[in-house]
Amino acid sequence: MIEMDIWSQLLGGFATAGTPINLLWAFIGCALGTAVGVLPGIGPAVAVAMLLPITSQVDMTASMIFFAGIYYGAMYGGSTTSILLNTPGETGSMVTAMEGNKMAKNGRAGAALATAAIGSFVAGTIATVLVTLFAPVMANFAVKLGPPEYFCLMLLAFTTVSSVLGKSTLRGLTALFLGLAAGLIGMDQITGQVRYTGGVTELMDGIEIVLVAVGLFAVAEALHAVLFEGRTVETQNPMSQVHMSRGEWRRSWPAWLRGTLLGFPFGTIPAGGTEIPTYLSYGLERKLSRHQEEFGTIGAIEGVAGPEAANNAAVTGTLVPLLTLGIPTSTTAAILLGAFQNYGIQPGPQLFETSSTLVWALIASLYIGNVMLLILNLPLVGLWVKLLKIPKPQLYAGILIFATVGVYGMRQSSFDLLLLYGIGVLGVVLRRFDIPSAPVIVGMILGPLAEAQLRNALSIGEGHWSIFVQRPMSLGLLGVVLTVLVLPQVLAHWGRKRA
Amino acid sequence: MQNSSRSTTLQTLIALGALGVAGVLAWGAVQIPSAAGYSGVGPAFLPWLVASVLALCGVLLLLQARRGGFRDVEPPSGADRGDWRSFAWLAAGLLFNATLIEHAGFILSCALCYALAVRGLRLSEGQATPLPRMGQDLLTGVVIAAPVYWLFTQVLAVNLPGLTSTGWF
Numbered sequence: 001m002i003e004m005d006i007w008s009q010l011l012g013g014f015a016t017a018g019t020p021i022n023l024l025w026a027f028i029g030c031a032l033g034t035a036v037g038v039l040p041g042i043g044p045a046v047a048v049a050m051l052l053p054i055t056s057q058v059d060m061t062a063s064m065i066f067f068a069g070i071y072y073g074a075m076y077g078g079s080t081t082s083i084l085l086n087t088p089g090e091t092g093s094m095v096t097a098m099e100g101n102k103m104a105k106n107g108r109a110g111a112a113l114a115t116a117a118i119g120s121f122v123a124g125t126i127a128t129v130l131v132t133l134f135a136p137v138m139a140n141f142a143v144k145l146g147p148p149e150y151f152c153l154m155l156l157a158f159t160t161v162s163s164v165l166g167k168s169t170l171r172g173l174t175a176l177f178l179g180l181a182a183g184l185i186g187m188d189q190i191t192g193q194v195r196y197t198g199g200v201t202e203l204m205d206g207i208e209i210v211l212v213a214v215g216l217f218a219v220a221e222a223l224h225a226v227l228f229e230g231r232t233v234e235t236q237n238p239m240s241q242v243h244m245s246r247g248e249w250r251r252s253w254p255a256w257l258r259g260t261l262l263g264f265p266f267g268t269i270p271a272g273g274t275e276i277p278t279y280l281s282y283g284l285e286r287k288l289s290r291h292q293e294e295f296g297t298i299g300a301i302e303g304v305a306g307p308e309a310a311n312n313a314a315v316t317g318t319l320v321p322l323l324t325l326g327i328p329t330s331t332t333a334a335i336l337l338g339a340f341q342n343y344g345i346q347p348g349p350q351l352f353e354t355s356s357t358l359v360w361a362l363i364a365s366l367y368i369g370n371v372m373l374l375i376l377n378l379p380l381v382g383l384w385v386k387l388l389k390i391p392k393p394q395l396y397a398g399i400l401i402f403a404t405v406g407v408y409g410m411r412q413s414s415f416d417l418l419l420l421y422g423i424g425v426l427g428v429v430l431r432r433f434d435i436p437s438a439p440v441i442v443g444m445i446l447g448p449l450a451e452a453q454l455r456n457a458l459s460i461g462e463g464h465w466s467i468f469v470q471r472p473m474s475l476g477l478l479g480v481v482l483t484v485l486v487l488p489q490v491l492a493h494w495g496r497k498r499a
Numbered sequence: 500m501q502n503s504s505r506s507t508t509l510q511t512l513i514a515l516g517a518l519g520v521a522g523v524l525a526w527g528a529v530q531i532p533s534a535a536g537y538s539g540v541g542p543a544f545l546p547w548l549v550a551s552v553l554a555l556c557g558v559l560l561l562l563q564a565r566r567g568g569f570r571d572v573e574p575p576s577g578a579d580r581g582d583w584r585s586f587a588w589l590a591a592g593l594l595f596n597a598t599l600i601e602h603a604g605f606i607l608s609c610a611l612c613y614a615l616a617v618r619g620l621r622l623s624e625g626q627a628t629p630l631p632r633m634g635q636d637l638l639t640g641v642v643i644a645a646p647v648y649w650l651f652t653q654v655l656a657v658n659l660p661g662l663t664s665t666g667w668f
Contacts, residue, residue, distance in 0.1 A: 057655050167571040170563070174517055174556040180549045181524055193542040196527045219593075222616070226589045228577030230623025393620035397592075397613045397636075398643055404596060404609055405647050409657040417597040421590075433513055434572045451545050458540050 010132055013360030017368055022065055025058075026365050029066040030372045033073020038081050038384045041221045041399050044074035045331040045441075048339070049210040050218075050406030055342040061358050065365040067339055068319075071332050072124060072369065075315050076377045079116040079308055080384055083109060086235045098282070100308075102299030104237035114244045115252045115305045117377040122253075123260040123309035124370040127316035130264055132363055135352070138268075139324040142349035147456035148468050150325070152477035154450040157270035157327055159484045162439040169488070171435045179443025182207055189452050202415045209338050209445050211407050213331065215420045216437045218403045220427025222396040227428065229392075236388060242381055244301075252305040255285050259309030266310075267317020270329050274314040281310035316366065323347055323359060327446070331438050334445045505572070510564035518557035524550035588619030604662035605648050610640030 016022065036047040048067050055063055082097035083104050103112040145153075162172035185196045186206030197203040244252065259281045266277040285306040286295050294300035321327045326347040328334035340347050345355060352359055377384070407420045430437050461467025469475050528546035563569050592615030599608040614636040621628050645668075651657040652666040662668055 053651065053655055053657050056657070167573060168569065170556060170559050171569065174553070174560065177549055177553045177556060178517075178520065180545070181520060181553065184524075184546055184549065188542040191542050193531060195531055195542065195546060196524075222589065222620075223586070224577070226585050226616075226619050226623050227581040227583070228575070230578070230582050230585060230620070230625065232577055393617045393624065393626075394639070396620055397616035397640075400593070400596075400616050401609045401613055401640070401644055401647065404600075404612070405605070405651060405659070408600065408605075409651055409655075409659060412658055412660070414597050414601060417593075417600065421593045421597065424593075429513070432575050433510065433569065434575065435513075447545075454545075455540050463540075 006132060006136055009136075009356060009360045010364060012357070013362070013364035014367075016061060016357060016361035017065060017364040022062055022361070022365070023368065025062045025066040026069050026369050027372055029069020030073040030369050030376060033070035033075075034077035034080075034373065034376055034384055035387060036070065037074035037077020037079075038387045039077075039390070039395065040081065040085075041225070041396055042218050042402075043078075043332075044071050045213050045335050046218045046403075047074070048332060048335045049213045050402055052210055052335070052339060052342065053406070053409045055339055060343045060345075061361050064336075064339065064358060064362050065369075067336055068362060068365060069369050069372075071336065072312065072315055072366070073373055073376075074332075075312050076117060076120050076373045077384060079120070079304075080113060080377070080381060081388065083112045083116065083304075084237050084239070084385060085388060086237065099295065099299045099301075099303030101237070102296065103301065103304065104299075106298045107238065107240055108299065109237050110240035110242040111244050111248050111301060112299070112304050113381055114242050114378065115248065115301050116308045117374060117381070118244075119252065119256045119259065119305045119309040120312040120377075121370050121374040122256045123263065123312040124316055124373075125367065126257075126260045127264050127267070127313040128363065128366040128370065131316060131319055131366070134268070135320050135324055135359075135363070138320055139349045139352040142324050145325075145349075145473065146471070147453045147460060148471055148474040149477065151450060151453040151457050152468065152474045152481065153270055153325060153327055154446050154453065156477060156481050156484070157329060157442065157446060158439075158450070159481050160270065161329075161442045162436075163485055163488065167434065169485070171433075172439055175430065175435050175437065176439035176443040179440035180447040182212065182440070183444040183447030189448055190455055200415075202411075202413055206448075207419070207444075208407075208410055208416070209335065209441070210410060211416055211420055212423055212444060213335060213441055214403045214406055215423030216427040216430070216440060218399050219421060219424025220431065220437075222400055223424050223428045224431060225392060225396050239382070239385060242378060248301050251289075251291075251301050255281075255302040255305035256309040258284060258288075259306040259311075260313040262306075263310035263313030264317045267314035267329070268320040270321055270325075270327055274311045274330070277310040277314045278307040281306040319362075319366075323351055323362075324349055326351075326449070328442070331441045334441050337445060505568060505574075507564050507568050510569055511561065514557050514560035514564050516557075517553055517560055521550050521554035521557055524553065582623045585619045585623035588622060589616045590619075592616040592619070601660050604668065605659045606641055606644045606668060607662060609644040609647075610637050613637075613640030613643065 017026065032047065033044060036042050036044060047070050079100065083100035086101065100112040100116060103109065158176055162176040163169040185203055187194055187204060194204065262281050262284070263274070263277040267274070282303060285302040289295065289300055289302050291300050295303055318329050318333045321329055322333045322336060326337065328337045337347060403420065404417065407416055410416070427437060457467055458465070468478060524546055528543055528550055531543040531546060560569070592612040595615065596608050596612035599611065614633050617636045618628050618633060648659055649667070652659050
């Protein structure tokens, strides 16, 4: 019964997403996303953030299709760069880079690019099917959640983004609370009480999330480049024909499927981002492979296929909590939430009823976008490789122009520009001292939402904090939060004892 | 030469910075009337919470910095020491942009920012930066900024400052 409903809704979504104008938006989004993924210095979060002004002119469905295209287009493009470019000093955080880069160094760039692109397509499409089936069920379930449960879910998102990712829980928490502090500035949502504006009228409405994201990522990247990367010499690996042999196909497809199954669940839970599943997938492929000798030496194709699929599946999975709960679990998802808010829409369980046309058009556009991206990234990959030839000085200086227009265009205030550049400096400091910046963004955007849920929850509980332990769901979630906080420490402790 | 990010002096400054932010937050929180209302939690609650946790983080960071440095720091990419001379050119570009944009218009102001930033970035790579080249960069800056300006003012109806009020320059 419900399933019939899903398919007819999806069909309706295809009808909306398939109009020429929406197809065009999807295509521009995918192309732009691939470009920003290929180019170092700007990622999908910054690209979407800088283009948020279009929300004032463009129809809501079209712009969400466009932004979604940028979001997962960047994932396709990113792998091209990590396979072809040798950036010395880059840390091992980019798991796909490790094997793909090794393969490219040994003249097999084409096969690495092919398995990455096709793997992304397979994973993206399967994950979209899972979103189609899973998101409505999740939304049905989420309707039953009250403010205490929402608050606990947000607490979980805070905990994972600050303690699981990154090397140090302490530095992660510091970043998170800096973000929460930034989110406090401006008018309190519930009482209208003004906080931390210091009498500056520009701060009454709070600091724009776009400003912080563009500052922390784009401006900081340019500042870091001029300060520290001037003497870094990058080399590019030779391209080879984009083609996989029969043996490479046979080694790739099980890795794609395993990566997808690993990536999707991690994307859907508020456990923050794609790093964990890609890392797990890499470990799994390395363990299962019959070509152990290729790992870390000439590059094993499974080591590209699995993590790449896991990455894409997780990215697609992040749409589930974003659309059904209104909880973003990645930086880009946080910016997408901002785009919804620009249209006066708060994503959540009701979204599937109140804006079902939008939601289903968005989901349908994911299927379409994945096909577009496969074409853009397989036969046309040579086009994007040319982007890598743009010299660094011109590239970063150009990014500064785009950063300026994105931020200045919002409120036409020079004060915002100074703030933007100041936050850029902060971004460099964070980067130098290995303090993660993602928790800052998540804290800033989720902080005010969490505060409102907390206060609503306490109203329900008539001022008693016990409301959080009286309801089984919120009690369970609190347990998960505690586990996430404590478990890594315990494991590390055991690890030391055994060693 | 020690890597700048491993310097415990700088790390101490970072920790003190976190404590400073916590202090400012606490000072601001005092001024928020805490009409707790029915829920028992008013607008001053979260500011106090954030201030306290941030202060705690600051203290712990300070302890780490004084006792051998931050734990498990991934060494940052690139050079150990900053190239401040190149940085000054780029920073000048940004500051000029923020002060000039309302007077010289978006296109010119951004073009100048672009030219100065390119100069700084070229310097950091050890490239020669003769003056004529800056003129060329200024032109390139106009070529990049102008279409952006048109897209935003003409298509998206975003109000950006121009030298004239036509919306074209």
